[in-house]
Amino acid sequence: MTEPSSSSRRRLAAASLAVTAALALSACGSSDAGKPSSSDAAAGDKTHTVKTAVGEVKVKNNPQRVVVLDTAELDSAITLGVKPVGATHTTAEPGFLGYLPKDKVAGIKDVGEMMTPNLEAVAALKPDLILTSKVRHGALYDELKALAPTVMTENTGYPWRENFQVHADALGKKAEAKQVVADYTEHAAKVTDAIGGKDKAAKTNVNVVRFIEGADIRIYGKQNYIATVLADVGLGRPAITDKAKDGFSYDVSPEKINLAGDDADVVFHSTYGDPKKAKQTQTLNSGLWKNMPAAKADKVFGVEDELWIQGIGYTAAGKILDEMQSHLTTK
Template structure:
């Protein structure tokens, strides 16, 4: 598809000063961009494109630690209740939203051409989708080379994390026998566990690890007692650990009887947003390997073999 045609399709016919069909000039490239979604903001920044405004920059800086935000980016307030007057003052030539912003689209289009992206998060392979979405944004901004470089760098970082994992004695020859739960605690009894169709789940597969939670959904809210399905599994929880959860771990006999807790196969890893993009994916891969490297160098499969 020609670039002019792609831009027109992405923008739903919004005016970007496109030239007539017979002309050879390239369409105007957006320069003053507003992004109202954190993951799309990460992908935009990964291309070297600095938005003039973003939704809730303090929240982004807190959770998307793999992706710095320049001080020049204006905070536009809540993601689904942005400051329209401030947006108008910024004179954007493009606004980037997700399908979840559909109710705002009419108002936003009165400010500037508006493009909807981000559908990849509903994909069974969110990381692959994020790479593809990065290239769509790269075409939109006329930064195809930067897009290819950003995607390649992310994939190299994940490959490097896998090489680091290969160097750990416990994981060198027993990937399929080393299932992992990746979860985030909500309180002392509930946690969010990530399935195979989540960003974390896809990255586990790319690292050669098996997800111990085989639910079809990207994530599920469960009680911690549901984590005993695979007695060989290791639990990796995303920090921070709620205070009440830490207390429960110290006092609950039910928790202490869980196979991974009893065997010391539990560790925390640095916070990574599960709805992140290619930068967060690379950060997750290395943060996970860091966490696994802190565990004892013995796998459940090895223990079982010795016992046999």
């Protein structure tokens, strides 16, 4: 999870200036364009109330034109069998996270970069539900709710399980969500068994390191998405994770990267952005990195940032569990 910077918030607020045009666009065109049949309209009139971070919101029982503005919401929708009509992307280049099945994201309209969604593009899709969070788009709530009922969670990342339940409620998929959770719980238990059981898992200290272009190196703490997946398997965490700011991450320079491996049996690492600019290249080639106990034991594994860090959902978590089991059972 990447927290929005002050500059991102300014860009987000500036994006709201486009909302007048967006609303005008949504009102244009033939009154018959996309008009549902009388039976569809009757079914669409039925609503239910969802408790959100911005209060109670009435949404259709079976929304058909869903727009999601962050990766967790996209994962939730895909996991629950709903293909959104629109979604944002996370990087400078368009496109959705690579771990998602191609057929599940084919045809979804890209409505801009995650922190600065194109409101005109959103309006043009005539959504009947928008899913996002306050931490990402709280400044745009009034504009978004003018386009469609907007369901916001408070945050993203660490509370992903609770957020998933909110998404499921909004999408009218609470029964499906119950099965998803049951399947994931069973999956995590099988991974624990595969790596030697609960006692061995608890004695295996695992760190997750993220190299980020334009920022310090993150050693992830215990209050974030990937930490919850590690905890579900029952894995131990090194002492350095207790120093993480707000439980999220302990940030270091390449000169202090040894702190990531002093008492870690296994280290997973990912990179966001250009490897050189993210200091990944120089760090992985340094003596401090190569002399970490995990590195000497061949227990350092590079993983995809899109999956392990950006995904934030049950579809991502299931794939992470599979990769985790493969790495942790490697002799």
